[in-house]
Amino acid sequence: MTQTRMRRPGLLLIAAFVTLPRVADAQLRTVKAELTPIVESDGVHAGTTIRAALQVRLPNGFHVQSNKPRDPLLIPTVVTVDAPAGVSATEIVFPAPTDLKQIGQSQPLAVFEEEFAIGVRLELAGKLQSGEIVVPVRLRYQACDETICYGPATADARWSLRIVPASAKVGATHLDVIDRIAFGHGEKPTEAAVTAVPRAAAPAGTDRGLAELDDFTVLATTGGYQGASDFLRFIHDAETGVTQAGLFEGRGPLAILLIVFLGGLALNLTPCVLPMIPINLAIIGAGAQAGSRSRGFLLGSAYGGAMALVYGVLGLVVILTAGTFGTINSSPWFNAGIAVLFVALGLAMFDVILIDFSRFSSGFRTDEGKRGTFLLAFSMGAVAALLAGACVAPVVIQVVLFSSNLYATGTTIALALPFCLGVGMAVPWPIAGASLASLPKPGVWMVRVKQAFGVLILGTAVYYGYLAYDLFSSRWVDASAVTSSVQEKLKAGWHASLGQGLSTARREQKPVLIDLWATWCKNCLTMDKTTLENSEVTSALAGYVKIKFQAENPDEQPVKVVMQRFKAVGLPTYVILRPKSTTPIS
Helix, strand or coil: CCEECCCHHHHHHHHHHHCCCCCCCCCCCCCCCEEEEEECECCEECCCEEEEEEEEECCCCCEEECCCCCCCCCCCCEEEECCCCCEEEEEEECCCCEEECCCCCCCCEEEECCEEEEEEEEEECCCCCCEEEEEEEEEEEEEECCCCEEEEEEEEEEEEEEEECCCCCCCECCHHHHCCCCCCCCECCCHHHHHHCCCCCCCCCHHHHHHHHHHEEEEEEEECCCCHHHHHHHHHHHHHCCCCCCCCCCCHHHHHHHHHHHHHHHHCCCCCCCCHHHHHHHHHCCHHHCCCHHHHHHHHHHHHHHHHHHHHHHHHHHHHCHHHHHHHHHCHHHHHHHHHHHHHHHHHHCCCCCCCHHHHHHHEECCHHHCCCHHHHHHHHHHHHHCCCCCCHHHHHHHHHHHHHHHHCCCHHHHHHHHHHHHHHHCHHHHHHCCCCCCCCCCCHHHHHHHHHHHHHHHHHHHHHHHHHHHHHCCCCCHHHHHHHHHHHHHCCCECCHHHHHHHHHHHCCCEEEEEECCCCHHHHHHHHCHHHCHHHHHHCCCCEEEEEECCCCCCCCHHHHHHHCCCCCCCEEEEEEECCCCCCC
C-alpha cells in the first residue's frame, strides 16, 4: 500500500504562491472603511438634541490618522455633517488617539484603531414637523498600516431621525456605544472645518468636459514619473502615431501561451529534471516496463497531466484571490521582501544556495504491487509538482507572480499561464513513457539552461527592488506644495477646467495635454518641478492646450469615469488628445 506522510516543508511552495499578490500603484490605493450610523433613541422630539455616532470599522491591521495628526503632512480624519434645514451639528467628539510606531518614522503616529466611534450632537429646531428626516454625514480619512500610509479616501453615511410629537415616548438604543463617547468634551464644528473638505466636488467643467471628450481622439497615455527625454519621446510618439508595444502587445493570446509553454518545456532540460525522467518513468511502470507503447503513453500522460493540473489550480487560486492580499502590495517593505526573495531564487539557480523541495519526496513510498497503475502515476505527478526541485520552484513562483500582475491589467489569458507552464513540463512524459523518442543526453549544457533562468529571475528581483525604492521615496508629500505648484502652472496658462480647456482646443484646433494630479501625489509635484519645467519639454508643448485635472478621489465620480476613460491606473497620468474635426468651431 502506498504510504503518504505530510511534511511541513512540502507546503512552503503553496504558501509562497498564496502570498504573492499582484502589484498595485501605492499612490492610488485606498483602504475602505465600513461605516455604521447610530443614534441614542428610536425617536426624537423637535426642539431637543440627540446624540448620534458614526461607528467605523477598518480591515484588520489598519488604522486611520487622528483628527489631529502629529505630522502636518498627513491627512487628518474629518467628519462633515450635511445638516438639512432645521438640524445643526453642535458638537463632534473624536476618540482619544493611540500611538502607532511606524517603521522608518522618528515619532509615533496618532491614530484611531481598527474599530472606533465618533460622536456628533445634533440639535433640532422646534418648528420641525413629525416624520422622517435624513442627516447625511461624510468621513474623510487616511489609512495606514505599520509600514506605510495610503491614499486619502471618503466614505458616506446618513442618520435617519424619526421626529415624534412631544407627547410620544421614545426608547433608548445603542447606549452601550453612545454612553462611552465623551460628549460635553468635544469640539464645535466650524465653518472652516466644513469647507476644508468639500463633498468630492467635481473639478471645474468636468460634466461639460466629459461631453467634449467625444470630439477628441486619444493619441497616447503615460503615467508615473517621466524624465525629460522619456516625456519628449512620449510627445513625439503621440504626434507621429508611434505606439510603444508592450511585452505581449500585438502578439495575441496564443503567442503569450506559446512563450510560457516553451519555458515549461525548457525546464525539462535542467539538471534537476532531465536525469530524473527515466528514473520516475521506471517507478510508475512506464517506458520499457509498460508492456506496450500505448500503456506507457497513458501512464506518462497521467504523470505529466497531474503536474499541469496542479500548477493550473494553484495558479488560479493565487490569481483570483490576489485582491484579498492587495493592500500589502503598496508597502515598500513588501516589495523589498519580494526583491530579496527573488535574489534568493536567482542565486539558487546558480547553486549559491539550495532551494529543493524534491528532497522531501522520500516521504512518499510506493509498493511494488501498485507500480504501473494510473493512480500511482497521477499521484506521483501531483507530488512532483508540489515538491518542485531546485531548478523548477523559482521559475514556477515567478510565473505565478507574473500571471497575477498580467491579470490585474485586464489580460484574462493570464489565468491559463501556470497551467500552460505545466503542460510544457508535461510534454516529454508521455513521449518518453511510450519510448517514442530518446531523451537528450545529460551534460554541462543543462547547467547553462538553469543559469539562463537564473538571470531572468534576478532581473525580476531588480524590478521589485526598484518598486520598493520608488515607494519609499514617494511616502510623504506636502499637499500645500503640490497645490502651490499647480497654481503656478495655472498662472502660466494651463487650464483648471476640463470643459473650458477642451473647448479652447476645439476652437483653435490645437492638441491637448491633460495632466491628472492630486495633492497627495508626490510624483505629480516632482514632474511639475523638473520635467514640465524643462526647456525642451515646454518648447514641445508650446502649441498645446494644457489642462490640470484634479483626480483627488479616484474612486469617486466624476474622477473615476475620467480615469477609466483614459485607462489610468495611477497618478500622475498624462494624456495627449487632438480634435477630431478639422474645421475650427467658433
